[in-house]
Amino acid sequence: MRRTLPLLLVLSALALGANALAATVRVVTTVPSYASIAELVGGERVEATSITLADEDAHFVKPKPSFALSLQQADLFVTTGLDLELWAPVLVDKSGNKQIRPGAPGYVSASEGVPLGDVPQSVDRSAGDVHIYGNPHIFTSPLNAKIIAANIARGLKRVDPEGAADYDAGLARFQRRIDEALYGRELVDVLGAETLDPLARNGQLMSFLESQEYQGKKLADLLGGWLGKARGLRGEKIIAYHKNWIYFVELFGLEVVDYVEPKPGIPPSARHVLDLLGEVRDKGVGVLLAASYFGEQKIRTIAERLDCRAVIVPLGPGGEGPKDYFALVDLWIDDLVAAGRR
Numbered sequence: 001m002r003r004t005l006p007l008l009l010v011l012s013a014l015a016l017g018a019n020a021l022a023a024t025v026r027v028v029t030t031v032p033s034y035a036s037i038a039e040l041v042g043g044e045r046v047e048a049t050s051i052t053l054a055d056e057d058a059h060f061v062k063p064k065p066s067f068a069l070s071l072q073q074a075d076l077f078v079t080t081g082l083d084l085e086l087w088a089p090v091l092v093d094k095s096g097n098k099q100i101r102p103g104a105p106g107y108v109s110a111s112e113g114v115p116l117g118d119v120p121q122s123v124d125r126s127a128g129d130v131h132i133y134g135n136p137h138i139f140t141s142p143l144n145a146k147i148i149a150a151n152i153a154r155g156l157k158r159v160d161p162e163g164a165a166d167y168d169a170g171l172a173r174f175q176r177r178i179d180e181a182l183y184g185r186e187l188v189d190v191l192g193a194e195t196l197d198p199l200a201r202n203g204q205l206m207s208f209l210e211s212q213e214y215q216g217k218k219l220a221d222l223l224g225g226w227l228g229k230a231r232g233l234r235g236e237k238i239i240a241y242h243k244n245w246i247y248f249v250e251l252f253g254l255e256v257v258d259y260v261e262p263k264p265g266i267p268p269s270a271r272h273v274l275d276l277l278g279e280v281r282d283k284g285v286g287v288l289l290a291a292s293y294f295g296e297q298k299i300r301t302i303a304e305r306l307d308c309r310a311v312i313v314p315l316g317p318g319g320e321g322p323k324d325y326f327a328l329v330d331l332w333i334d335d336l337v338a339a340g341r342r
């Protein structure tokens with residue numbers, strides 16, 4: 001009997017472990033930032049993978065059978081919900097997983113509730129790769145990441161209602177962490193994100209902070225975090241390779257004077273590069289910002305022709321790059337600040 005009891009305990013522990021493993025919510029996302037946010041919100045209850053990698057362009061994905069198999073086994077599918085991932089419906093159909101179709105419990109549109117920018121007045125294919133619903137690169141703004149996280153948390157609660165309290169707590173932690181990373185803890189404690197977020201989204205934050213005082217000093221002196229670190233970048237003119245960055249530059253106050261692509265998705269001609277050179281000289285542009293998947297050598301060659309400093313960064317976390325969404329934004333800010341100091 002004494003020998004049997006430990007064996008029963010071991011078997012019970014193994015059974016509990018198996019049940020816990022089976023209870024893990026399998027999340028598949030279209031881009032790495034969504035996978036990172038899902039894991040940060042869901043914690044140990046969630047296992048998230050991304051179909052695209054940090055150094056891949058989410059516009060262009062070949063529907064591989066392995067991707068369909070991954071979706072077949074998914075409890076939750078997170079996609080932008082616009083027209084960035086035109087390949088996603090094909091994969092969902094091939095997976096045969098009815099629970100992750102639009103409208104089903106396991107489907108999450110990450111863009112739901114996100115104020116979209118760059119919405120075209122008319123759709124004309126001669127204008128290049130135009131996104132008819134607006135710019136889909138929503139995750140480049142930490143303010144949007146808070147909305148994305150809330151959308152994912154709602155999806156997780158639908159497919160795993162027993163974990164609702166954990167997901168609510170994870171969402172609260174994630175959003176508070178974004179607040180402190182964006183503004184600095186001291187300013188968040190004084191004003192709260194409810195006051196700061198609308199001001200930041202509308203481009204009024206800095207003027208407000210400069211005009212108001214707290215305990216004898218300007219509120220602007222309390223600004224820390226990413227916005228505090230990037231304060232010297234406000235008003236800086238840059239060239240971007242593609243329209244990946246509209247939400248990011250709007251939040252951090254940079255100005256994109258032009259794009260290497262003359263139209264979205266269309267490679268630059270020699271004539272366009274020559275026109276860019278004139279703009280760079282006339283407007284004092286010093287930086288070319290580009291996602292790494294466009295090819296480092298190509299970007300550096302164009303940057304040299306334009307006499308600009310190339311800032312080449314991954315558009316998502318993972319691989320040999322940033323480990324999560326916070327490290328990703330750290331990298332964007334650090335590299336831009338370093339380039340601006342040269």
